[in-house]
Amino acid sequence: MTEYTSLEKIRLKKIEELRKEGVEPYPTRAERTHTSAQAIAAFETAEKAAPEGQPPVEVKATLTGRIRAARAMGKLTFAHIEDGDGRIQLFLRMNELGQERVDWFNKMLDIGDFIQASGVMFRTHTGEATLHVHDFKLLAKAVSPLPAAKDEVTESGETVRHAALEDPELRARQRYADLAVNPEVRETFRKRAGIIHALREFLDDHGFLEVETPILQPIYGGAAAKPFTTHHNQLKQDLFLRISFELYLKRLLVGNLERVYELGRDFRNEGVSFKHNPEFTQLEFYWAYADYLKVMELTEQMVSDACLKVTGGMKIIYQGRELDFTPPWRRLAMCDGILETSGIDIAKHPTAKSLFKAIAVKGKTPNPQATRGKLIDFLLSEFLEPTLVQPTFLYDYPRDISPLAKSKPGDPLTVERFEGYVAGFELCNAFTELNDPLDQEQRFIEMGRDYTDDEEEKHPMDEDYLRAMRYGMPPCGGFGMGVDRLAMLLTDKHSIREVLLFPHLRETEE
RNA sequence: GGCCGACUAGCUCAAUGGCAGAGCAGUUGCCUCUUAAGCAAUUGGUUCGGGGUUCAAGUCCCCGGUCGGUCACCA
Numbered sequence: 001m002t003e004y005t006s007l008e009k010i011r012l013k014k015i016e017e018l019r020k021e022g023v024e025p026y027p028t029r030a031e032r033t034h035t036s037a038q039a040i041a042a043f044e045t046a047e048k049a050a051p052e053g054q055p056p057v058e059v060k061a062t063l064t065g066r067i068r069a070a071r072a073m074g075k076l077t078f079a080h081i082e083d084g085d086g087r088i089q090l091f092l093r094m095n096e097l098g099q100e101r102v103d104w105f106n107k108m109l110d111i112g113d114f115i116q117a118s119g120v121m122f123r124t125h126t127g128e129a130t131l132h133v134h135d136f137k138l139l140a141k142a143v144s145p146l147p148a149a150k151d152e153v154t155e156s157g158e159t160v161r162h163a164a165l166e167d168p169e170l171r172a173r174q175r176y177a178d179l180a181v182n183p184e185v186r187e188t189f190r191k192r193a194g195i196i197h198a199l200r201e202f203l204d205d206h207g208f209l210e211v212e213t214p215i216l217q218p219i220y221g222g223a224a225a226k227p228f229t230t231h232h233n234q235l236k237q238d239l240f241l242r243i244s245f246e247l248y249l250k251r252l253l254v255g256n257l258e259r260v261y262e263l264g265r266d267f268r269n270e271g272v273s274f275k276h277n278p279e280f281t282q283l284e285f286y287w288a289y290a291d292y293l294k295v296m297e298l299t300e301q302m303v304s305d306a307c308l309k310v311t312g313g314m315k316i317i318y319q320g321r322e323l324d325f326t327p328p329w330r331r332l333a334m335c336d337g338i339l340e341t342s343g344i345d346i347a348k349h350p351t352a353k354s355l356f357k358a359i360a361v362k363g364k365t366p367n368p369q370a371t372r373g374k375l376i377d378f379l380l381s382e383f384l385e386p387t388l389v390q391p392t393f394l395y396d397y398p399r400d401i402s403p404l405a406k407s408k409p410g411d412p413l414t415v416e417r418f419e420g421y422v423a424g425f426e427l428c429n430a431f432t433e434l435n436d437p438l439d440q441e442q443r444f445i446e447m448g449r450d451y452t453d454d455e456e457e458k459h460p461m462d463e464d465y466l467r468a469m470r471y472g473m474p475p476c477g478g479f480g481m482g483v484d485r486l487a488m489l490l491t492d493k494h495s496i497r498e499v500l501l502f503p504h505l506r507e508t509e510e
Numbered sequence: 511g512g513c514c515g516a517c518u519a520g521c522u523c524a525a526u527g528g529c530a531g532a533g534c535a536g537u538u539g540c541c542u543c544u545u546a547a548g549c550a551a552u553u554g555g556u557u558c559g560g561g562g563u564u565c566a567a568g569u570c571c572c573c574g575g576u577c578g579g580u581c582a583c584c585a
């Protein structure tokens with residue numbers, strides 16, 4: 001049973017009164033001729049077209065929106081409504097509406113209600129383009145008051161927000177309220193949509209086919225992560241929510257679909273942090289006859305294209321630092337980067353034991369059980385990652401942490417893999433894909449051995465994937481990117497929660 | 511999961527261990543160019559939950575919850 005606050009009870013009473021008066025508080029139909037921005041633009045056009053000293057041609061408009069502010073002055077009322085495009089001021093006067101209607105507006109309508117208002121555009125004494133209201137109608141009554149923000153525009157033109165909805169928990173839990181009162185939040189999600197649109201458009205234009213592969217998978221793979229598990233009752237079959245799209249997309253290359261991509265959700269049953277959410281949006285593409293160098297070039301083009309389309313330029317400010325996405329991005333061999341930042345030359349340490357000692361000398365203590373690859377990964381995150389602020393491709397990774405990547409010719413310990421780093425975190429991951437079925441089978445076996453102490457992260461052998469590869473897979477480059485992280489960069493948000501409409505939150509007692 | 515911090519009216523925030531407050535929102539008036547409108551009056555509280563110390567707890571202690579930060583985990 002809903003417990004209503006005193007404010008809500010007052011509004012519920014108003015709803016009762018409205019019904020008694022024969023006014024439907026939730027009418028079925030609404031009309032609108034202009035959005036707020038369109039009405040203002042049409043009025044400004046009319047003003048410009050008018051001859052000197054002559055009044056502009058009358059601009060009639062029917063607007064819809066949510067009441068965000070109201071200032072009643074007896075026989076006169078000013079209000080602001082907000083729609084998807086912005087805000088516009090309404091002007092209600094007893095001369096046109098009669099005292100009774102103006103009083104009714106003030107008494108029965110509240111901030112948060114949706115209304116429809118018709119009238120003629122004019123400019124107030126203070127110069128604001130305003131709708132002079134000749135008729136209005138309630139469209140939807142709000143029972144609960146919005147956690148309202150009030151904006152004050154100071155003389156210097158700055159907007160000061162008063163009593164804003166700021167609590168990050170409440171903003172995430174009640175995203176609808178956050179969106180309703182914080183216009184910049186709506187802008188963030190418009191940008192996010194713009195990024196996704198730009199990525200899709202770029203890949204479509206480059207001949208890639210968008211595909212959809214299973215989210216429910218009998219065997220998970222393509223990344224080292226703990227999966228969510230579920231069960232199909234009728235088939236009595238355990239299933240996993242995918243942790244990546246990789247193995248399915250590469251099967252399609254076997255099927256002669258030469259360029260494929262998928263934009264969708266991955267699920268990983270792991271920690272939640274400012275850059276991790278249990279479900280997140282991933283972009284993967286696979287490109288026959290390309291290698292990781294070609295993928296690098298396509299990546300910097302694709303990301304800079306999205307940046308240009310969404311922000312209007314190649315340079316952005318992220319958390320106070322300027323980042324420049326203009327291609328070409330810096331390319332840095334991982335061993336060089338690690339040598340520069342840590343002083344350790346991994347080429348001189350071919351075994352885990354020797355590398356561990358070298359790290360210990362530097363005063364750091366990684367897990368003593370770690371493989372050589374894991375130790376290199378440790379060096380990477382400990383020393384190198386924080387220095388990778390400008391977009392950088394870090395390339396050539398250790399083989400034993402890259403079971404799906406092809407070895408570098410003449411260097412069996414290294415694979416052709418790169419990761420794109422921006423602002424100190426990983427944005428994307430790509431490699432020349434391993435297409436040798438015998439080598440691939442060997443890698444699965446190696447992974448199984450290395451992870452025996454951690455069953456959940458163990459890479460299961462995917463026999464069907466190997467069968468596909470035995471039919472012949474063209475040489476190819478593959479790519480994966482956390483789209484949420486790109487959205488964080490391009491909207492200047494520190495937390496992934498700010499770019500997810502409904503981020504994962506703990507359950508609350510209701 | 512560890513550590514640190516926060517949680518008080520619908521919103522934003524105050525309150526040496528000593529009567530729980532302000533602004534906005536709400537309600538009732540006045541007001542025909544306001545824009546955080548103004549003026550006058552007024553309503554509104556399980557101080558996150560539970561336990562303890564004390565003559566007295568929003569404040570101190572313990573347990574729990576949620577959030578934030580950070581570390582760990584995370585190819």
